[in-house]
Amino acid sequence: MNITGNTIFIPGATSGIGLALALELRAKGNTVIVGGRRTDLLDLIAADYPGIDTVRIDTADPASIDSAAKQVLARHPDLNVLVTMAGIMRVEDWHRPESFLASAESIITTNVLGPIRLIAAFIEHLRAQPDATIMTVSSGLAFAPLKATPSYNASKAAIHMLSESIRLQLADTSVKIVELEPPAVRTALLPGQETSEFAMPLDEFVAEVVALIEAQPDATEIQVERVKFLRYGEARGDYDQVVATLNRADPHGK
Template identity: 35%
Template structure:
């Protein structure tokens, strides 16, 4: 895929992987449209990258996606790439009865339903382009049940399965389907966690995005670093061991939370 002079829509583009995508895609000569829920964050992104275009939008809300489609395709009919990056990740104890149904569903609504709805809304437009692409951001956690963040884990597993199905259905079209699969990445996603991930297990965000862009330019369906290949192999070879290893973090988090209540 060519990036120079392409018009790219990035959801959740005001921080972390999204903001780094803005930076590196701008360097590639792409025209960038950024969406996000936080108006101040959108303004800060615009200050850092004056040439980008911003829209306040919540991908968990179907009506806002419909409005986004109308606004973007009217103002930028040349749009040919969408990157579904918007996401939230929370540490959740599934025995916590204080979480209402809307709360417990919020990660599904943003990470999984938001991705599916964005694709469904924009696909007819992308099919009219000579060269187009959809990039869905999943996670290494899609290949293992991560008990500390169970809803996020389920949502990203769903994104992975959906992206594979989407790629098959669009195989005879001009729309290429990519899956960006980051491992743990050093972003603000974990800012509020009571237990911070080990820095040695986390990848620098610029390196992750660099890997993704190189893979995209080479038309590699899965945009992933070597660490993800290791995780996928381990999930097939020793799945129980991998899950138990991840579950140790949940136990540590619970211990810290119980200690803080005493």
């Protein structure tokens, strides 16, 4: 992915990593469209950052995805990058189904079906572009499980393998598949994570991500240094130690 000259849609970018990445990519000379469920936040972004377009989208709702895709493509026919940022994370207790089933279904709908539906809504358009990118967003937890968040871990593992697979299928097209693999970052993804000393500061994470994209435009996985502990435990042969360390770090394993 080139660092500049793109038109980029980032659903799930009204806060946290999504918004910070949107602002950094805009500063690098890209046209950026931010998507989200809350119109009040979208209105604030449009007011605070003139030049960033916004569209309402609920990635858990297929009709909303279809409507947003039509709006984005009508206003930005040169769109060539889709970042499937939207996701949710919840602590679960799998001892009793009443304590995890609804959460698990919601997480899979948002974190797995959401990106799949987004890609389906944009793939024909992106294939028609001379140079296009789909950036998926997995997690270090796709490679080492956090005890407290089983469904989230599974959803991100699914995104990793989905990325690997569609990269193979789309190799005969102009569409590149890039997987962003964050570690714990200081956002509101879980309660208390914004101030967790174990989580990476948001500005440092996004700055490193943008620097990696700029330095490695052909990379298939974007890995900041701090995620490699989780990402490569199995390859290094210390997977059990990684899992133990992750799960005793603090109550959320961050």
